[in-house]
Amino acid sequence: MASANSKKINLKLKVWRQKTREDAGRFEEISAQEIPVDASFLEMMDIVNNRLIKEGRDPIAFDHDCREGICGSCSMVINGNPHGPERGTATCQLHMRKFHDAQEIVVEPFRATAFPVIKDLSVDRTAFDRIIAAGGYVSVNTGNAPDANALPVPKEKADDAFNSATCIGCGACVAACANSSAMLFVSAKVNHLAVLPQGEPERERRVLRMMQTMEDSGFGNCSNTGACSLACPKEISFENIARMNAEYMKASIKRRD
Amino acid sequence: MKLDAKTPSGPIAEKWSKHKFEMKLVNPANKRKHTVIVVGTGLAGASASATMAELGYNVVTLCMHESPRRAHSIAAQGGINAAKNYQNDGDSVHRLFYDTIKGGDFRARESNVHRLAEISPNIIDQCVAQGVPFAREYGGTLSNRSFGGAQVSRTFYARGQTGQQLLIGAYQAMMRQVDAGGVKLFTRREVMDIVLVDGVARGVLARNLVTGELESYAADAVILATGGYGNVFFHSTNAKMSNATAIWRAHRRGAAFANPCFTQIHPTCIPHSGDYQSKLTLMSESLRNDGRCWVPKTPGDQRPPEQIPDDERDYYLERVYPSFGNLAPRDVASRQAKFRVDEGRGVGPTKVAVYLDFRDAIKRLGEKIVSERYGNLFDMYEKITGDNPYKVPMRIYPAVHYTMGGLWVDYNLMSTIPGLHVLGEANFSDHGANRLGASALMQGLADGYFVIPYTIGHYLAGTPLPKVDTQHEAFRAARAEIQGGIDRLMALKGSRTVDDFHRALGTIMWDQVGMSRTDVGLKKAIQDIQKLRSEFYEDVRISGEKSYINPELEKAGRVADFLELGELMARDALERKESCGGHFREEYQTPDNEALRDDENFCHVAAWEYAGQPGRTNWNRHIEPLSFENVKLATRSYK
Known part of the structure; x- marks a missing residue:
């Protein structure tokens, strides 16, 4: 052809x-x-x-x-x-x-x-799965759900959650970061679920556990250069990190487990 | 081989409820004594793993990817159907059932399809509860759009990334169970064989793709959720690693393969542009809500599209199918595109493409709204082709996308091997000869969240299962056989790469077993595939080593299986002397080129039993008759 x-x-x-x-x-x-x-x-x-x-x-x-x-x-x-x-x-x-x-x-x-x-170019990114397993979900067993329209979610919130949820978990943010931090990845998941009413009951536990697992997995800290967001193939906003920091602060004060 | 669909008795709308009550239960204390293996972590596998672990079973989940979230369900774009009737436009469980049976050209089992339609609303509820960010209206309720083959708006979506959002939901639910200890997850494992003890599936043999070791896993039941086999064509919209190896090895161990020739060719893909190309990219069917398909009226018209006035354009879907127009189902829309190209009216540099034009939608709605609906698809198109679809019409052409065929399963989703269950695209059950858009996601999640968690209990409670561990002789024998196969491939040191063979197989399949099939062509395909297969076992070259990560060796095993499966697809197409859905035999068509079914002789599922010997393929064809008691067998028309 x-x-x-x-x-x-x-x-x-x-x-x-x-x-x-x-x-x-x-x-x-x-x-x-x-x-x-x-x-x-x-x-x-x-x-x-x-x-x-x-x-x-x-x-x-x-x-x-x-x-x-x-x-x-x-x-x-x-x-x-x-x-x-x-x-x-x-x-x-x-x-x-x-x-x-x-x-x-x-x-x-x-x-x-x-x-x-x-x-060669193939790396082990299972640390990301461990971070999700630590709290990147809503605990709802199959069969427990009410009618989908029973809980209205404003369009702006749904769109906001979607924008964070488009993360593909590739790890470019970590590769771009001078400290090999996974903050953009973690914050995208934290915000996706924190914005939605479904994520509310676990919001504190979630951010604390995910951050702890990130640290334990050997990722570094964030120094706010924004290189992660520039490298992100889905252009996940850098703002997610600031919002997660606020979440983390609130959660740390309220819960000390 | 006996095919017993185990369809419950009673009226269609009551079968599933009745069956749920009649099925045996495993009490909570006993559930933790049972281990179930799940192979694959797409929508079906991840949802099944999560739900069974929630119930208390020990779940062992294997996937070939480095992370379960990379399964190919992630790439589904357009949406998921559900009979919610939120739009108040006349939808119902019965209508979704009817549309799916008709869309499948009356080649699916009524009872399974009705159950799918019944379950569909629960799927949306579950996904929303998990935090899946579906598109919403300003009032906060869920949005819907239309898809092909339906006259109601029942498709839920998350921009052009619905598969991604649903899969992430199922993946997260599964990872929650990994954290809780209910799911033991093994990534970068490729299942190479199903291990049978006394004729019952009791485990799998997997290759650790990093260390190269063969590992044994024993269980009380095995579930395959490994997706479809469209990559037999080399060029398809499937991901590069998608393969048939697990279902094919199961087939060789005794699982019947049903309707292997039923392949979906999706009408709107970015056309083939050169020999270097590794795959084809889908442009979601949702685009046909606002895009219009056309070609120039005059063959060989060389003018750029914007210079061709409306009265010299043939909006062929609107012309041929006035009531469904651009939303004609996939098989029909693909065939019409092929007819236009065959008439010499194809467009673009290769002339093997048609236009999908958004000019009128942009005029009507403005660029902003069009971009909100399809922005990511337009961007993807521009990245691949270098053209801006806001300015020039997209060029599209059909490509292999989905396989309706798969391992035969009964109403409980169990194959002809006791204990081996098959979910999602890997089974054959719900889509007949053509799948409607936005129904694959629905089926994968229905099977995983709402069907298998019930039917697996029924199997476990009703089957004597003596204790079996990985020291059993059956595991040792399977391991020796698989290791022998790997050693044999590695020892060949021929001159052609695995990709060379795969491309050659793809060309045979596309030319003879693709959108249009003939008696002569199919017989030729069978011979050509057999010849190519013997060349493969003489001349393939696999570099690297077998004891460490080796993508070439992985591909070689998959292509070896495709070289047998391709032959079976051609045989099935040859035996099915009718046209239905995506299976178009040139000999059987109406005067206006529509598929001509033969309900007298082919209103059945063809289930193939493997009967080959080493070095020689052979099959026995069995049938499961289909009866239509709730939807009248009729000629399918979208005019």
Whole structure:
């Protein structure tokens, strides 16, 4: 089938290679030849990997799945930016038309103590699941729910909750943060549920437990630079953090468990 | 093989209530003595895990992703149906039941579909209670929109990210149970086999995708909620890791595979643009609420869309289906797009696309409202194509999206292997030959929150289950077999990559087992697939090692299974000598090119029993007759 745009470019990749968790790791220079500009960044990686396999070399390991910017699997730092240079875009939705011929591209994993590298660009982000398990939910067993329209929620509140709830849990906020803090991730969940009446009964317990688990998992503290929000592929607002700090203060004063 | 659907007796609207009362219960103290394995953490798997743990069962949940929240349900865009009738527009449980049966072109089981419609309102209640931020009106009540194949507004949504919000709700409910100890969660595990003891499902064998080790898990029952098999086509809207391996290995162990050829080709996807492409991206059906599909009236018209005046445009869905217009169901809308391209009236550089135009909606509603409704979809379209859909019409074309076929299950969602239950897209039960938009999310959550928690108890209470642990001989035998298969693949050291084979299979499937099928083409597909499969076992090259994370090895196992499943899909399509829903046989069509069903000979479910030998595939075809007592068998019309 004919291509919509037949233009192709060549690139010089410097890719982080690390065989195992314990391996020290290093950069490897790999050329990417004849890359169609309509390809996505991950499709470019596919092309490179297929060539490496044919040459008997180890392909580059990276996490990916939906390739639609919603599953949160892809996790690469591209030329210093988590998910690359384009605002509000996950790596899978970044297209090669944003790069120019002969450009050098440095590709690294999301780096943080709490996200150990498994191999190459693939990291372990299970710490995020632990934070959700600590309180990122409404405790309502199946079958307990009243009619959905029995509790009206103003549109503005529903929209506000939705905006926080669009977080895809990719961890770009942690990778962008000088302190490897997970505050944007945690605050997005805290606010999603704090804004809604359904989240009210557990709001204090939730914020305290989630913050404690964040700390215990090895994430750092927030120093209010806002780098997290700039790197976020869903553009989760930095305001979430300020609102969570207020939640946390209130909860700490009211409950000391 | 005996197919007993175990449909309860009595009037359709009372079957489920009656069955719920008649089913055996497990008392609370005994529930904690039972272990149930759940494979997959999409809507069906996560909701089932959470709910069963709430009831007190020990749940062991496995998923192939690094986090359960990454399951592909997350990518569903448009919405979820429910018979709430909040819009006062005449909806009811019976109407949702009727629309689903008709939408499925009378190839689904009435009893299961009615239960789905009955449960649908509870799903919305549950999700709202969890804090799922559905779209709302200024007064604080929930909003609805319309979807294809329905004339009422019953679709609940959260902008274009409904699947994400519902999955996060189910994931959070499950993580709450992980914290409470009711669910033991194992991530980055891929199920490679179902372990049977005395013919009963008693566990699974999984590969730890990080360490490469094969691990055994024993239980009293096994639930597969592993999604569909659309990736057999290589290019589909499915996520890259979505696969059929768990259901296929179950099939090889004795679970019948029902209606494998029933594939949904979704009408509105971003068209294929080059050989490098790894997947196709869906543009939600909700866009057809306001977008209008058209092509130029004159074949080969080269003018840019804005220079083609209205009277030289063919708004073909509005022309052919005046009562449903742009909201014709998916199978119908896809076929019409293909007809236009086949007539030489396709658009864009490849000519394999049609327009989906928002010009009139923007004129009527303004850019702001259009952006509120579809903003994230418009942005996604622009990122992928580089075109701005506020200014130029979208170019779209059908792509493989969903598989209605799957493992055969009875009314209790149990397969033909005792103890093996199958939920969500992985089973075949509710959508017949065509699924209506916004019904996949409904089915996944119905199965997980409201059906399996009841029927699993009935199974456990009524089945003698001698104690089995992972030291049992059956686990050792399965492990040796799976390890042998992995060693054999790794030893090949051929010259072609796994992706090469997968793409080649995809081309065969799309050309011969895709939107339009013929006797000649299907026979050719079967031969071509068999040939490709033998080449695969001679010439595939998998680099890396088997004892550590190795995505190439993972893909190879999945593609090996697709190479068998693809053949079965072609066989099923060949045997079903009629057209229905998404299954269109060119030989069987009405004078105006609509699907021509043959209720005399094919009003049944085809359930295939695996009868292959090592190195040779073979199947026996069984049937479950379908009877329609509550919806009259009629020619489906949307005109």
